[in-house]
Amino acid sequence: MDGLSLQIRESILKISHHSGHGHIPTCFSVVETLRAVYETMRHNPADPDWAERDLFVLSKGHAALGLYCTLAHFGYFPIQDVYAFGGFGSRFGCHADRFKIPGIELSTGSLGHGIGVATGMALGLKMSGSDRRVYVVVGDGEANEGTVWEALMVAAHRSLDNMTVVFDNNRSQARCLPVRDPERKFSAFGFDVTSVEGHDVSAIREALALKADRPRAVVANTVKGAGCRTLVNDVFAWHRRSPDAHELEILLGELHETAV
Amino acid sequence: MRQQFKKTVLQLAEEDDRLVLLFGDISVFLFNDFSQKYPERLLNIGICENTLISMAAGMSATGYRPVVHTITPFVTERSYEQVKLDLCYNRFGCTIVTVGGSFDYAWDGATHHCYTDLELMRMLPGMEVMQPGSKKEFDILFRACYKNGSPSYIRIAADGHGLDLPCEFGKGIIVQETKGAEVTVITSGPILGNVAEACSGLPVNILYFPTIKPLDVSLLRKFDDTDLIVVHDAFGLFEAITAAGGVKAAYHGLPDEFCCYYGALDDIRREIGLDPAGIRNAVLEYSGCSEAPARRAGPHKIVKVN
Secondary structure, eight states: HHHHHHHHHHHHHHHHHHHHHOOOHHHHHHHHHHHHHHHHSSOTTTTTTTTTEEEEESGGGHHHHHHHHHHHHHEEEEEEGGTTTTTTOOSSSSSSTTTTSSTTOOOOSSSSSSHHHHHHHHHHHTTTTOOOOOEEEEEEEEGGGHHHHHHHHHHTTTTTTTEEEEEEEEETTTTTTOOOOHHHHHHTOEEEEEEEEEHHHHHHHHHHHHHOOSSSEEEOOTTTTTOHHHHHHHHTTTTTOOOHHHHHHHHHHHHHHHOO | OOHHHHHHHHHHHHHHHEEEEEEEESSSTTHHHHHHHHHHTTEEEEOOHHHHHHHHHHHHHOOOOOEEEEEHHHHTTTTTIIIIIIIIIIIOOEEEEOOOOHHHHHHHGGGGOOOOOHHHHTTTTTTTTOOSSSSHHHHHHHHHHHHHHHEEEEOOOOOOOOOOOOOOTTTTEEEEETOOOOOEEOOGGGGGGHHHHHTTSSSEEEEEEEESSOHHHHHHHTTTTTTTEEEEEESSSSHHHHHTTTTTEEEOOOSSSOOOSSOOOOHHHHHHSSSSSHHHHHHEEEEEEEESSSSOTTTOOEEEOO
């Protein structure tokens, strides 16, 4: 973990502690993915509605805190603003609202929606002859939803080569309905697939840069809670739990150990 | 009315490049001339209604004006959350046009009946809801809701009410006004034909609301000193009327059970008391009129009174 990923994870922990909200382990699994996407896609924090921007959709919407911290790093708003996370009247909800946060293209939260909307975005852009791309992060738990597979079928059938799905394969559904061998599933659905170590920003970036004549899937093999062994060892207990002051100290300590 | 849908859409497509049709694998043959003229603008997405709605939201986000079309229950009941979140919550414009509402597919049984669509859509913030009763009304209402760019829902019927009425988006009309009438019968959509026939010669008013949301409350207010009876073969209108407040309203229409009688639309309407005779009996009963019922209004008739 480099300094920036450490910094984003620190912000996630501190804001969760401060606010009493947030899904920390699922945020931690996509830190490198979000960084890689925002380092790859065309966007302009000074002009979030820039007409030539690529579109990003966080289909697994409960990683919103991770997305806010990433957007803050890229300059969309000060990280201090995010400390209002989840509070009454805050613009930073536990699931993002596209009308309140610059850089958010779709308000998500209920699983299995973002991928279908992203498919429509990609189709619309392709039909209008634009070279803008659509990036969408889908979780493996989310892929229990049938709508994910509906959308993938349509995207492949329509040859949406301007769409990239990053599949956050953090095995979050190990206790009920695991999505086994996602690479083969994406491939069988007609996607061009690359499998990467999901905490290696460079590897994800390289995979995102690949081109194909059909939609692309980057299977990011991640660890839920990556960076803190306490979270990794007990992901279900920490699914939606915020650390108290003592726990925060422990988790921050573990983060720094991992970073070294 | 489905022919009118095609005709209207063909005209609008010529005027507006942003119009795209997203179909759930129905009406494709009917729209052959559309797809010949605009091969890239009729997208038969597949039998995946949830994705149909989500994709419409995505296409709206990229500047298109999607028109989604498929069978009523599958895109309203099945895809309710997609309509709620992807269209309404995210405020992406889309016009949803369905066929097969209420008992238009009587013979197919309960899997293809849908009488909740109008109410489900009405409950969603930002959604407009229309039930035209004629080709003319469809044309006027579709153009209005397409033009304003909001999420909207419009139901195509297999039949029409057979009347030539003025129509304007968001407006109800007085079909029959009787001086001194104490009862006002209210309806929407094609069943107005049965209502008008049922009330022929009765000292009642008849109001007609092809736009259910936004409801023409000002018209309703003019009759709120009368007793209202909503006669309708779907949920939605009665709830809209009572939600307006300040009215005493009863309901005659759907039973609280599945209507698996098969046959044709009129067979089911007769069975549940929504044929002209059944409606007349219900109105007479409600208004306390002494005229002897020609027949019972049907075994499943219910009247709810506020």
